[in-house]
Amino acid sequence: MTRRKKIYEGKAKILYEGPEPGTLIQYFKDDTTAFDATKKAVLEGKGVINNRISEYIMTRLGSIGVQTHFIKRLNLREQLIREVEIIPLEVVCRNVAAGSLSTRFGMPEGQALPRSIIEFYLKDDKLHDPMVAEEHITAFNWASTQEIDDMMALTLRVNDFLTGMFGAVGITLVDFKIEFGRIWENDFARIILADEISPDSCRLWDAQTNEKLDKDRFRRDLGNVIESYTEVARRLGIMKEMPTVIQGGLH
Amino acid sequence: MTRRKKIYEGKAKILYEGPEPGTLIQYFKDDTTAFDATKKAVLEGKGVINNRISEYIMTRLGSIGVQTHFIKRLNLREQLIREVEIIPLEVVCRNVAAGSLSTRFGMPEGQALPRSIIEFYLKDDKLHDPMVAEEHITAFNWASTQEIDDMMALTLRVNDFLTGMFGAVGITLVDFKIEFGRIWENDFARIILADEISPDSCRLWDAQTNEKLDKDRFRRDLGNVIESYTEVARRLGIMKEMPTVIQGGLH
Ligand SMILES: Nc1ncnc2c1ncn2[C@@H]1O[C@H](COP(=O)(O)OP(=O)(O)O)[C@@H](O)[C@H]1O
Ligand SMILES: Nc1ncnc2c1ncn2[C@@H]1O[C@H](COP(=O)(O)OP(=O)(O)O)[C@@H](O)[C@H]1O
Ligand SMILES: [Mg+2]
Numbered sequence A, B: 001m002t003r004r005k006k007i008y009e010g011k012a013k014i015l016y017e018g019p020e021p022g023t024l025i026q027y028f029k030d031d032t033t034a035f036d037a038t039k040k041a042v043l044e045g046k047g048v049i050n051n052r053i054s055e056y057i058m059t060r061l062g063s064i065g066v067q068t069h070f071i072k073r074l075n076l077r078e079q080l081i082r083e084v085e086i087i088p089l090e091v092v093c094r095n096v097a098a099g100s101l102s103t104r105f106g107m108p109e110g111q112a113l114p115r116s117i118i119e120f121y122l123k124d125d126k127l128h129d130p131m132v133a134e135e136h137i138t139a140f141n142w143a144s145t146q147e148i149d150d151m152m153a154l155t156l157r158v159n160d161f162l163t164g165m166f167g168a169v170g171i172t173l174v175d176f177k178i179e180f181g182r183i184w185e186n187d188f189a190r191i192i193l194a195d196e197i198s199p200d201s202c203r204l205w206d207a208q209t210n211e212k213l214d215k216d217r218f219r220r221d222l223g224n225v226i227e228s229y230t231e232v233a234r235r236l237g238i239m240k241e242m243p244t245v246i247q248g249g250l251h
């Protein structure tokens, strides 16, 4: 591998300068963190699985007309992406009460929500990613009203698609987090889907047993984290393309 | 005083059955609480001053066409109000960073906001009044989209009026909290302003010195709480109607 300029190292991924201007290479690490990175682990093979799952989902979303940053997968841990100006918001979409929504509103985990709910959190680890309302987003110029509308419409499309896709393989999409970025064309910015979609960023429950197949296994010390991520990939029918070492089981 | 049915006793006020159907008597206590009532005190005379300040402000708001629950003041601690179906939201309007906004977003207290920001908090002491977004409000049916719009429009009018009124007497309106309720007319509900507007529910800073003249004096143990509330009433020109015992100073 040639020496490349590292642009940013995050908690789960590294961004390198890409081969063309306006591109980046997104490298998926095995590092796993939770609770503002106060809890950490290295889960062998996680980066490989998430790289593949995210490739698969971004590609499928692209085919229904949801524009994403994904260009192509380069190798086991890397994908080529379009560089975007990241909007500093985590967009969360929830179908079933879980996690912080359950805590904040005293609703038992697993309770179906009356309808899908979209939430915005400020991407700021130091401030512990506080929830924000549209009022804050527009007042502090984190995104425009038009961009909020675009993000919400895209998030609902992603939710519809993912709910269908996971539902078809016996998985309930409880909630997920996505990020968006701006692509500039002259003075006009378009919003596209960026970052990743993987068991790190979704709550995925087995539809029959409600068994968790996502990062909550790590957050809550439930064990079998990689096995669960692998099960998600297996059900999506993309395990056969994995290297033998991962197909054979990583632990 | 005749025996009346107590409808509700809150942290700062008591509601009694009113003389006519659809009315209530709102009694202002001297009890003062902060931080989910973990901090408590009785501040002699506070109820009298807040009853008078809230009467004054609600009356003035009524005269610019903002409909309120206020009917008339009955005595030192009581006012007759229209009974409403309270919307379980605290509507906060902020002009200057302070309190929880400063904490959540790491903005120094006193920093002017780029524009006035309206926030909604769920009125639920057990859940510590969590901040909510419009998405939560409509999904959980706490208020309709139309009601949110109405509350926001009314809140901006209240903010404009109060900013002008306090500004004229050398007080900066940093932020305030209001509550709204529904009045039913057949199947149609209208939103009116309810509860109170007083130094308990506003942040009021002396425009010259930034000295706090509001409940933060109690929250932060700054002393002279009643003296500051009295100063607000004095500047509004309504101290002369106060009983001599309060005019003479309560402490
Ligand atoms: N297409 C893109 N262009 C630029 N930045 C991106 C793109 N996609 C994702 N990012 C950013 O790259 C980082 C991905 O690494 P990650 O480990 O998730 O970081 P973090 O710890 O900040 O969440 C994130 O900060 C994310 O916002
Ligand atoms: N016009 C009204 N009709 C019915 N309820 C009201 C009206 N105005 C205010 N309230 C409610 O009365 C209570 C006032 O008492 P307070 O001590 O402030 O209670 P709390 O501790 O619940 O804030 C509040 O719960 C408020 O929502
Ligand atoms: Mg990330």
Ligand SMILES: [Mg+2]
Binding pocket: B010, B011, B012
């Ligand atoms: Mg109250």
